[in-house]
Amino acid sequence: MLHTTVTQLIGQTPLMSIDVPDRNATLVLKIEKNNPGGSMKDRMARSMVVAALQDGRLAPGGTIVESSSGNTGTGLALAALEFGLRFIAVVDHHAAPDKIRMMRALGAEIRYVEGDFREDEVAVVERQKLAAQLGAQLPGALFMNQSDNPANPEGYAGLVDELLGQLPNGINAFVGCVGTGGSMTGISQRLKRHNPAVRTIAVEPAGSIVFGKPGHPYYQSGTGTPAGDEVGKVLDYGCIDEGVQVTDTQAFETARYIARRRDCSSVVQRVALSTRRWSLSPLVS
Numbered sequence: 001m002l003h004t005t006v007t008q009l010i011g012q013t014p015l016m017s018i019d020v021p022d023r024n025a026t027l028v029l030k031i032e033k034n035n036p037g038g039s040m041k042d043r044m045a046r047s048m049v050v051a052a053l054q055d056g057r058l059a060p061g062g063t064i065v066e067s068s069s070g071n072t073g074t075g076l077a078l079a080a081l082e083f084g085l086r087f088i089a090v091v092d093h094h095a096a097p098d099k100i101r102m103m104r105a106l107g108a109e110i111r112y113v114e115g116d117f118r119e120d121e122v123a124v125v126e127r128q129k130l131a132a133q134l135g136a137q138l139p140g141a142l143f144m145n146q147s148d149n150p151a152n153p154e155g156y157a158g159l160v161d162e163l164l165g166q167l168p169n170g171i172n173a174f175v176g177c178v179g180t181g182g183s184m185t186g187i188s189q190r191l192k193r194h195n196p197a198v199r200t201i202a203v204e205p206a207g208s209i210v211f212g213k214p215g216h217p218y219y220q221s222g223t224g225t226p227a228g229d230e231v232g233k234v235l236d237y238g239c240i241d242e243g244v245q246v247t248d249t250q251a252f253e254t255a256r257y258i259a260r261r262r263d264c265s266s267v268v269q270r271v272a273l274s275t276r277r278w279s280l281s282p283l284v285s
């Protein structure tokens with residue numbers, strides 16, 4: 001099939017498996033970085049824009065505004081190009097420079113929130129405030145508000161269809177991270193509708209407040225809810241069986257280890273799937 005727009009390349013991402021023989025389990029990674037904007041957020045970004053155009057909250061030639069750490073922003077920049085919209089991304093000093101460059105290259109306007117923030121402090125509250133303000137003030141503008149936008153979880157319907165097709169032998173458990181909660185909710189609800197026995201495990205950074213633990217600064221970008229911010233209204237706790245936390249060191253070490261590994265079988269010495277708690281416990285040396 002020949003595609004004619006970049007956004008038609010969203011989805012159909014491959015799977016990579018890691019055997020865990022001593023647990024008689026296989027860990028399967030859905031490689032969402034293969035989406036054209038580099039993350040699963042491409043799916044929900046386009047879904048939010050399509051929904052707003054369909055119900056008239058956004059008119060052709062209008063402006064979309066969103067607070068983003070970079071991934072949603074890149075997805076929205078792609079959707080803005082597809083539909084001929086202006087896009088303003090509201091970011092803070094925490095956003096990765098490569099993501100800012102990518103959004104700019106795709107035509108997004110970047111607005112930094114002002115303030116005297118610590119290096120490890122995520123200024124989500126200020127970002128949300130400025131994005132809401134711009135959305136209300138600029139003519140023809142709409143604040144996408146991903147934390148409160150039902151088209152965010154809806155945007156993952158295609159991912160679940162892909163998973164069910166790619167894993168015909170069934171899925172016992174799903175592990176995902178939680179920021180707004182849109183992906184965890186959209187995926188978990190659908191998986192459970194298909195098979196109520198699927199266990200769902202949501203992962204947040206240590207320092208995030210989604211599951212009631214005390215907040216403190218963390219470096220994992222995009223995921224989690226920092227202290228002072230509100231947990232996303234799109235998050236449905238009812239479809240999540242367990243919440244676990246990972247430290248920055250665990251997250252960064254595990255990502256690098258998996259990216260650099262040459263032999264799948266050696267991973268079992270480093271990544272253990274605990275059957276007792278059904279939590280993914282990266283073992284960091």
Ligand SMILES: Cc1ncc(COP(=O)(O)O)c(C=O)c1O
Binds near residue numbers: 182
């Ligand atoms: C790559 C990536 N994964 C996961 C998340 C969190 O996903 P959600 O907002 O659906 O909870 C984000 C949030 O920005 C992200 O950028």
